[in-house]
Structures are given as C-alpha cells and as structure tokens.
Amino acid sequence: MLSLLQTTGTAVPLSAWVVMLGAIVLLWGVAGWALYRTLTDEERKLDLIRDHGTIDTYSPRTMAELREWIEAHPDHPENETAKAAYNDCVETLHEIETPFYEWSDEQRAELEQL
The missing domain is CATH 1.20.5 (Single alpha-helices involved in coiled-coils or other helix-helix interfaces)
Incomplete structure (x- = not known):
C-alpha cells in the first residue's frame, strides 16, 4: 500500500x-x-x-386497514379472500390467550367476523 x-x-x-x-x-x-x-x-x-x-396474523392497525379495504371494495375479485383472512384472524384472536401483536382486551372483544 x-x-x-x-x-x-x-x-x-x-x-x-x-x-x-x-x-x-x-x-x-x-x-x-x-x-x-x-x-x-x-x-x-x-x-x-x-x-x-396458532398465532394472530395481523396487528390491530393492519386489521383496521383490511376491514376498511374490504368495505370500500365489495366488488373486487379478491374481496372474498380478504374476508376469509380477516375472519380467520378474528377467530384466532378469540381463541388464543396471548396474542403476538399488542391487542388490548377491548380491541379483541370488539372484533366481529364479516
């Protein structure tokens, strides 16, 4: 050098x-x-x-955005797939004791399937 x-x-x-x-x-x-x-x-x-x-697949923010998208695009070809993913996460959150993402008990209780 x-x-x-x-x-x-x-x-x-x-x-x-x-x-x-x-x-x-x-x-x-x-x-x-x-x-x-x-x-x-x-x-x-x-x-x-x-x-x-199992674990929850979406964070609270992502679930809110996914729900907004589903409601805003009812005729989109992927709407049923999005609903299934949303409903699967809601079901999982009601079944498990400890979520991976930071969900409050109130947020989890308010979630309903579409």
Whole structure:
C-alpha cells in the first residue's frame, strides 16, 4: 500500500478513514440489532404456536386497514379472500390467550367476523 501511495502522490486523509470505519461499525451495529430483533420475534412466535397451536396474523392497525379495504371494495375479485383472512384472524384472536401483536382486551372483544 505504501508503494501505491508513493506512486500516486496522494494519501487518504485521516478523516476519510474515520468516516469509513464509522460507517462499517454503524452498518454492522444496525445489522446486528435487526438480526437480534428478528430472531427474538421469531422465537416468541414459535413459543406462541407451541402453546396455542396458532398465532394472530395481523396487528390491530393492519386489521383496521383490511376491514376498511374490504368495505370500500365489495366488488373486487379478491374481496372474498380478504374476508376469509380477516375472519380467520378474528377467530384466532378469540381463541388464543396471548396474542403476538399488542391487542388490548377491548380491541379483541370488539372484533366481529364479516
């Protein structure tokens, strides 16, 4: 590397090295955190499946959006598929004790099949 610096006549400034090393550390830090978070979520899902035989498939926000879509598109070809997915999640939420997503008891009690 020293010969490369001598032939080109330019050196990489220290600030560039610091930025490159910082970017590498930040990249690996974020990737490690994402991997840890994903693996712990998947482990929790597996535990719930072992305990209950199933888990809830949608979060409260997603269920609300899915219901809005179903009601707004009654003639869409995928409407029946969406209703089946919605109803399956409602049924699951009424059967299991501990949901994966953060559902309050009130939210779960208010859910009705379409």
